Amino acid sequence: MVVLVSTRCRFVLLLLAAFSCFSLKLCFGSEDSITFSTSIKDSETLLSRNGVFRFGFFTPVNSTARLRYVGIWYDKTPVQTVVWVANKEAPVNDTSGVVSISEDGNLVVNDGLNRLLWSTNVTSPNATLVQLMDNGNLRLPDSRNNGEVLWESFEHPYDTFLPRMSLGTNNRTGENLKLTSWRSSDDPSTGNYTAGLAPFAYPELLIWKNNVPIWRSGPWNGQHFIGLPDVDGFSLNNDYQGTASLSYANDSFMYHLDPDGVMYQRYLSASTRGLRIGGSITSTACDAYGECGPFASCSSREVPPCNCVKGFEPKNQKEWYNGNWTDGCVRIVPLRCKKENNVSSSSSRGKGDGFLKLQKMKVPVSAERSLADEKDCPEQCLENCSCTAYAYDGRIGCMVWSGSLVDMQSSLASGIDLYIRIAHPEKRHSYLAIAIGAAFVAAVFLLLACQKFKKRSAPESRRRPELMFNRMEPVTNENESPYTFKPNEFPLFEFQVLAKSTDYFSHRNKLGQGGFGPVYKGKLPEGQEIAVKRLSRASRQGLEELMNEVVVISKLQHRNLVRVLGCCIEGEERLLVYEYMPNKSLDAYIFDPTKQKILDWKTRFNIMEGISRGLLYLHRDSRLKIIHRDLKASNILLDDNLNPKISDFGLARVFEGNEDEAETRRVVGTYGYMSPEYAMEGYFSEKSDVFSLGVIFLEIISGRRNSHKEENNLNLLAYAWNLWNDGEAASLANPAVFDECFGKEIAKCVQIGLLCVQELANDRPNVSNVIWMLTTENAHLPEAKQPAFIARREFSVVGLSDRSSQMVTIDDASVTAITGR
Structure with a gap:
């Protein structure tokens, strides 16, 4: 009996041990x-x-x-x-x-x-x-x-294409396995972008935004995608009946579709076990789907990048020369095949039409499959009145196109020869004679105009910016206006110099995108590195705002303000040239989980103090009293030593010596950083910038955007306010940088941030008081009052109904809301 019990006990213990082990x-x-x-x-x-x-x-x-x-x-x-x-x-x-x-x-x-x-x-x-x-x-x-x-x-699959995974289409089941982006970096729900194979005659890799193509690879030729250079290792199985699958077997990297619709190649490091980001498969502006419209080719090496194919002209001349190329180009001379109404015999049909050879091309979308060999491929195209182009690749044979030719790109290492059908030579000669005659008449008139133009005191291209500077209203009572334009004191760059310095505004040199246009890294012929802001043609920041920034910042010198080196105004182009900041902008560090640890607490504290000192110089210490009006994390640049420099003065306003507050009907800035009195009533002052400064403080401390909703649907200001009221202000700090020994200093900085974002402007400290509170140990700080909780996407414009328009920036993109008077 004892033995039996002992055996049962052992059996139970063995079961428990096995369960515990599992x-x-x-x-x-x-x-x-x-x-x-x-x-x-x-x-x-x-x-x-x-x-x-x-x-x-x-x-x-x-x-x-x-x-x-x-x-x-x-x-x-x-x-x-x-x-x-x-x-x-x-x-x-x-x-x-x-x-x-x-x-x-x-x-x-x-x-x-x-x-x-x-x-x-x-x-x-x-x-x-x-x-x-x-x-x-x-x-x-x-x-x-x-x-x-x-x-x-x-x-x-979701947003990651792993080795030995397959993407593709199945004609039998109708399935198409695609990648789908996250909604945001911290929200895995379904985003706006998808990527996968398109079921064309020749499969292509596409990225869609809300089912609309935004990028394509070019057709698969059996070894690589035509138009996708420097990317190989793929394997594609295709039955040419609508079923195709794409995969790869290299375990050292994977592909990731990010929430912004960019496909990155990420490499797995054997030493660190970490993943480093390689290149994106979309690298230039020409990679945007249909950037130049039909019958136009895009080249990232040219300025402008879009050009009509020879024998074609812009469909909408005005839009084309304003930089809107989406309408594309149309034929100057109709094809002869069209003229003959398709009634002639097959031997004479298309007689006289020829082909224009374009080399190293990413071929247009929607290639059709042909069984013709290399010799018969052009003849087959000529015999079909709807055929507009052909190409021949030794691996996949003859490709032909009908109708419009869309999304062509030139000068690609992986590109092939493309032959575009052009009009009958004799017909072209008659049109050419007319064109030469018209050009001769135009040249005579142009010569006469130039003679008259020479008599002027200064070239119009130089006088235009000068007149704009001098037209701006003086703001002081001194004999010399701070807005007086002195060309000899401020460099005016040539557009071609800046275009060449940025590799013709290539995507790989792009540093960021602001509300008024992209910023590119460049290198001048003498070797100096620069940052070039190219104002978008769709931007509301025109010549006046550009001149405003040039004049304002050219008068300022401070270690915490970025230097403008010059500008360029040629035709429709408006560019600003800044000193280059190798560490880019503050938001790239505090909001990126992979970079947050680079800025430890002491560095963040120094950045807050540096921003404050730069702002104090603007408000009190410079010869001009300047209100920035668009202070935000993306407008704070970091130098080699991570010292902050305030940038982007396009929206700044200069106050007269006795002026403390101003009102505007044109509200400009960024929701989330705008003070309530400015956003709702158009009043701005030093205290408007102080409000923005407080938001930046809280973002630096927490590593979270004010536009991001926190617990219980609260924005950052409300979240910080609740923590401070609960006596847990230090817990707002980003865990990546929080250190118990700095807990008291962190809590003090949270309180200073809350003092800056108080709802009433009069309650907020001025910048000199902010610096005193930051730098004084054991300073007695006043109690903060409730902040203004206005930083929401559903922000109402009630109270602006008497103004004609307002311009704001939401997530760094400029928009204009028109309201009735």
Whole structure:
């Protein structure tokens, strides 16, 4: 009897030990699978056998919502890198979630109330096992049919294209496996962008925004995509009947579609186990789909980049020369084939039409497949009146096009020869004679005009900016206006010099995008590095704002203000040249999870002090009293030593010596940084900039945008206010930089930020007081009053009904809202 009890006890203990061992394996992620009888709780994970991938619950990095998602991520990378998400539209609100195999054999995600949030949704499954494979694929095999895979995550891709995964189309089932972007970097729900193969006659890789193409690779030629240089390693299977699949097998990198619709190649470092971003497959402005419209070619080496193909002219001359090329080009002379009404014999049809050869081309979209050989390919095109171009590639044969030719790009290393059908030579000669005659008459008139123009005192191209400077209203009572334009004191650059210095405004030299246009890195012939802001033609910042920035900042010299080196005004082009800041802008560090640790607390404190000193110089210490009106994190640049420099003075206003406040009917700035009295009533003063300064302080401390909603749908100001009232101000600090020994200083800076964003302007400190509070230990700070909670996307423009228009910036993009008087 004693022996029997002892045996039973041992058996029970063995069962308990086995169960404990399995639980511990799940907790520490040493198991790569779960069975029908087990599940994964929030604190448990699966780990692939090779230790590369992990499956379980996660919260996106830098998210404050604390929502829990089920997904797969790289296990050992320093920065969280999620490659697949299950319940992207239905997160768990707490840590009560469970992943299990349901009674019907599906993999499911349930919350603590046993509500179904996600399921593999396989019909009549017989699964008793889920396994995480070494390649990051999660599989649900059939337990009764030799392990046939019933469902796998690779057939439900999200934003990451992993090695041995396939994207493609299936003509039989109608399926098209595509990548889909996240909505934002901290929100895995379905975003606006997708990427995958398009079911053309020759498959192409496309990126869509809301189902509208924004980029294409060019057709697959059996080895690479024509028009996609420097990207290889792909394998594509195509039955030429609508079924094609794309994959690759190189484990050293993967492809990622980010929330902005850019596809990046990320390399896995063997030494650091981290992922570094390589190049994006979209690298120049010419990569934008249809950038130049029909029958036009785009070249990133030319300025402007769009040019009509020879024999064509802009469809809309005015729009074309204003930089809007979307209407494209039209034929100058109709094709002869069209003229003959298709009634002649096949031997004479198309007689006289020829082809224009264009080299190294990304060919147009929608190529049609032809069985003709290289010799017969042009003849086949000429015999078809609807054929507008052909190309021949040795790997895939003859391609022909009908109708408009859209999305052509020239000067590509991976490009091929493209032959565009042009009009009958004799017909062209008659048109050419007319054109030469007209050109001769125009030249005579132009010569006479130039003779008259020479008699003027100064060239119009030089006088125009000078007149604009002198036309601006003086703001002081001194004999010399601070707006007086002195060309000899301020450099005017030639457009071609700046275009060449930026490699013709190539995408790889692009530093950022502001509300008024892109900024590019450049290098002058003498070797000096510069930053060039090229004002967008769609921007509301015209010549007057450009001159405003040039004159204002040219009069200022301070270590915390960026220097403008000159400007360029030629035709429709408006450019500003700044000193180059190698570390770019502040927002690139405080809002990027991969860079947040670069700015430790002391560096952030020094940046806050530096911004304040630059602002004090603008308000009190310079010969002009200047209100910036667009102070924000993206307008703070960082030099080699991470010292801040205030930039972008296009919206700045100069006050007269006795002026403290002004009113405007044109409200300009960025929601989230605008003070309430300015946003609602158009009043601005020093205290308007102080409000913006306070928002920047809170963003620097927290690493969160004011436009981002925090807990309980609160913006950053409200969130910080609640923490301060609860005595937990220091907990606002970004965990990446928080240090207990700086807790008191962090709390003080939070309080200073809240003092700056108080609702009433009179309650806010001036900048000199802000600096005193920052730099004085044990300073007694006044109690902050409730801030203005206005930084919301649904911000109402009530109160501006008596103004004709207002211009604001939302997420750094300028918009104009027109309101009735």
